[in-house]
Amino acid sequence: MLTHLINGLQLGSIYALVALGYNMVYGIIKLLNFAHGDVIMVGGYIALFALTFGLNPVISALLTVIGCTLLAIIIEKLAYTPLRFAPRLSLLITAIGVSILLQNLAQLFFRAGGRPFPSQLLLPTGSFSLGGVSLAYTSVITILASIVSMILLAVLVKSTKLGKAMRAVSEDQGAAQLMGINVNSIITFTFALGAALAGIGALLYAVRFPLIGPTIGAMLGLKAFVAAVCGGIGSIPGAMLGGYIIGLLEMFIVAAGLSRWVDAVVFLVLICVLMVRPTGFMGRNLMEKV
Amino acid sequence: MLKVEDINVYYGSIHAIKGVSFEVAQGEIVTLIGANGAGKSTILKTISGLLRSKTGSVTFKDEDIGHMASHNIVKRGLAHVPEGRRAFLQMSVAENLEMGNYTQPKATMHERIEQVYQRFPRLKERRKQFAGTLSGGEQQMLAMGRALMSQPKLLMLDEPSMGLAPLLVEQIFEIIQELNAGGVTILLVEQNAHMALTVANRGYVLETGRIVASESAETLLEDDAVRKAYLGG
Numbered sequence: 001m002l003t004h005l006i007n008g009l010q011l012g013s014i015y016a017l018v019a020l021g022y023n024m025v026y027g028i029i030k031l032l033n034f035a036h037g038d039v040i041m042v043g044g045y046i047a048l049f050a051l052t053f054g055l056n057p058v059i060s061a062l063l064t065v066i067g068c069t070l071l072a073i074i075i076e077k078l079a080y081t082p083l084r085f086a087p088r089l090s091l092l093i094t095a096i097g098v099s100i101l102l103q104n105l106a107q108l109f110f111r112a113g114g115r116p117f118p119s120q121l122l123l124p125t126g127s128f129s130l131g132g133v134s135l136a137y138t139s140v141i142t143i144l145a146s147i148v149s150m151i152l153l154a155v156l157v158k159s160t161k162l163g164k165a166m167r168a169v170s171e172d173q174g175a176a177q178l179m180g181i182n183v184n185s186i187i188t189f190t191f192a193l194g195a196a197l198a199g200i201g202a203l204l205y206a207v208r209f210p211l212i213g214p215t216i217g218a219m220l221g222l223k224a225f226v227a228a229v230c231g232g233i234g235s236i237p238g239a240m241l242g243g244y245i246i247g248l249l250e251m252f253i254v255a256a257g258l259s260r261w262v263d264a265v266v267f268l269v270l271i272c273v274l275m276v277r278p279t280g281f282m283g284r285n286l287m288e289k290v
Numbered sequence: 291m292l293k294v295e296d297i298n299v300y301y302g303s304i305h306a307i308k309g310v311s312f313e314v315a316q317g318e319i320v321t322l323i324g325a326n327g328a329g330k331s332t333i334l335k336t337i338s339g340l341l342r343s344k345t346g347s348v349t350f351k352d353e354d355i356g357h358m359a360s361h362n363i364v365k366r367g368l369a370h371v372p373e374g375r376r377a378f379l380q381m382s383v384a385e386n387l388e389m390g391n392y393t394q395p396k397a398t399m400h401e402r403i404e405q406v407y408q409r410f411p412r413l414k415e416r417r418k419q420f421a422g423t424l425s426g427g428e429q430q431m432l433a434m435g436r437a438l439m440s441q442p443k444l445l446m447l448d449e450p451s452m453g454l455a456p457l458l459v460e461q462i463f464e465i466i467q468e469l470n471a472g473g474v475t476i477l478l479v480e481q482n483a484h485m486a487l488t489v490a491n492r493g494y495v496l497e498t499g500r501i502v503a504s505e506s507a508e509t510l511l512e513d514d515a516v517r518k519a520y521l522g523g
Contacts, residue, residue, distance in 0.1 A: 167380065178364065
């Protein structure tokens with residue numbers, strides 16, 4: 001039981017990190033960035049190649065985070081910035097297009113099949129015992145790394161000049177411009193920040209499911225999107241809550257011996273949440289919107 | 291200080307501003323008056339860089355700002371309090387003022403926030419509240435205080451009296467005069483033409499995107515046509 005709880009928290013941490021990227025970008029330009037999951041896929045490949053190449057795990061992790069961040073900035077500049085004043089639907093369709101493009105580029109360059117991810121080169125394997133419960137190092141590190149990232153993000157958004165500017169832009173771009181805020185650079189920064197979290201998510205996801213293929217980002221992205229919607233689209237604490245709820249839910253379904261039903265149940269939950277509370281659990285808490 | 295020459299602004303195919311030119315000299319209070327839809331707000335938005343003119347030029351302190359991004363215009367000392375205040379409703383009063391300080395040094399920020407609180411004591415009482423919980427008058431004070439944080443040389447105010455009780459309107463106009471006495475040049479857009487002309491040195495009358503009169507404020511207050519159209523007879 002406790003093992004399942006830890007596993008659920010581990011998975012939930014990953015979903016929460018990815019969902020944060022969705023919600024930050026949605027908060028600032030009202031775009032559901034469907035290419036977000038595929039940025040994570042690219043991050044998985046960067047980590048895979050860096051580690052296989054024999055690079056130090058810390059450097060590999062840094063390369064992954066930097067790679068995801070740069071990729072997101074390039075996507076934002078090339079695909080989204082020219083559409084700043086276009087209808088939101090155009091932006092959404094573009095995001096789906098970027099997602100398909102990334103998946104196909106990955107297939108072209110890295111072949112369609114999955115490649116095993118050398119997790120043991122990144123994080124220590126094995127487990128330790130705490131009060132009679134056996135805990136895998138990877139689970140504990142995943143949970144801690146996510147929580148630390150989320151705390152840093154929360155502090156950044158709440159207290160720094162940049163974070164406050166992000167909130168100002170998310171609320172009223174015109175008024176933010178009149179304050180002297182360069183709205184374009186704040187939007188780019190938000191994408192970069194979401195992608196940095198996605199980079200961390202990519203590392204942790206690859207450790208949890210050590211098989212990297214061109215489509216791994218698609219399902220992870222969808223699950224994290226469900227988490228974002230359940231938590232409250234646009235809300236940062238909502239993304240965290242939604243991530244943990246979906247992660248725990250999946251693990252308990254697995255624990256109940258219904259592992260083949262996991263995806264169906266997750267999407268059923270999405271449908272139910274949309275019917276009963278379309279704004280998500282914390283969607284009303286507009287105070288923390290970014 | 292500010293010179294607007296032959297600007298033409300379009301919303302899609304709608305020609306909103308048709309060859310408008312005017313000037314604001316240092317130390318003046320100048321008002322643009324006109325009916326709803328005459329283009330007053332559009333002119334202010336064009337000056338602050340939120341909209342672009344297809345022709346002509348906007349010069350501020352001898353520098354062409356017609357093609358400059360909004361955030362760079364603010365840095366040069368031109369602040370714009372937009373119509374409807376547009377305070378950041380989900381941020382606290384203090385955070386709103388910090389946003390006003392965005393282009394200014396952090397070292398002197400608290401000092402200047404205190405100055406805003408002295409001018410608007412109500413804001414100090416409510417500094418930790420979200421701006422969305424403030425009344426309309428308080429939000430107007432916040433929007434003005436926020437603009438003052440950028441240490442403007444020229445302050446553009448768009449309908450500062452809109453939706454406020456008469457007593458508050460008088461307060462706001464007193465503050466406008468105080469600011470002007472303190473050395474801030476003011477460009478004021480108002481539907482409350484009587485109030486605006488009472489405090490202003492000069493006024494321009496705007497009709498459907500064109501300037502139809504440019505006179506001293508006293509002359510406009512006496513003018514029959516203006517009285518009929520904007521001052522209730």
